[in-house]
Amino acid sequence: MDFDLGSSCDVLRRTPATLAALLSGLPEPWVRGTEGPDTFSAFDVVGHLIDGEETDWMPRARIILAGGPAPRFEVYDRFRHRRRNADRLLGSLLEEFARLRADNREVMNSYRLTAADLELPGAHPSLGPVTLRQLLAAWVVHDLGHLAQVARVMAKQYRGEVGPWVAFMPVWTDHETPRS
């Protein structure tokens, strides 16, 4: 499937409402459960997505669009959310994520990006040369990957409860080694 700006923005628009439908008001054990030490809970994922809005995707898009001789991205801290959200509740994080995403989408729409803009270059600190198009596609995939992670991490909380059905639940066995 080729990149399409309009449908990419459509997917990005959906993530806050999808996560709210899945998580808002759920009891704590579902929201705070992880896959083991140093892995993300659903709560952590929402915090990580907020970090993405504030420090990753749009700041990097702005660096690309500003052009200049060295459109190099800042390093991204995947664990910023742990300190930032230590005293927060999930409901307020979901609302904050929805607001930040809506603001970022509005700014992105205001750029009225052309096909030529999408090929503008940036320099990722570890991945090297990338384009704005690749950054926007990665933003979409990053959302979907973390949505899959939330569902998988929730599923794992009931691993001990399904008896022999574990054999029919590839959501557990596909990803034996957890990640943050």
Next chain:
Amino acid sequence: MDFDLGSSCDVLRRTPATLAALLSGLPEPWVRGTEGPDTFSAFDVVGHLIDGEETDWMPRARIILAGGPAPRFEVYDRFRHRRRNADRLLGSLLEEFARLRADNREVMNSYRLTAADLELPGAHPSLGPVTLRQLLAAWVVHDLGHLAQVARVMAKQYRGEVGPWVAFMPVWTDHETPRS
């Protein structure tokens, strides 16, 4: 995490709205894309979840609750949805899933299940002896597993579009071998 009937029903309640937020009105390539031959698209997953409402979880719960000498489940057809929904559109499938799930939740609530009910036995055609509690836990995990699948299958549609970011997207590399 121990099984809890109330919060299990809460998770089951959320699945139709979560899938609608993610999928309703999305362009066809996102909805119909798969991970390869004989694997499920997002459209297929919604059809499979409808099959679950009509032929799997509640019919099997009824068999358990009816008791008797041989509470044996019917065999479940994982591909029933392919014939059933050949001429359908996703929007109507999402509405149908929401209606069926709401009806099944209402019936389940009407049973006012006790702790003793949850230990009642059933016989799975291939997995052997199970309990109602395990069936209800498996229903929850089945929802979450297929939600993770939808997000993963969508993510894979952009695999060729993110350039070097593929290295940072475990949603692709966790599950190299696709499944239906």
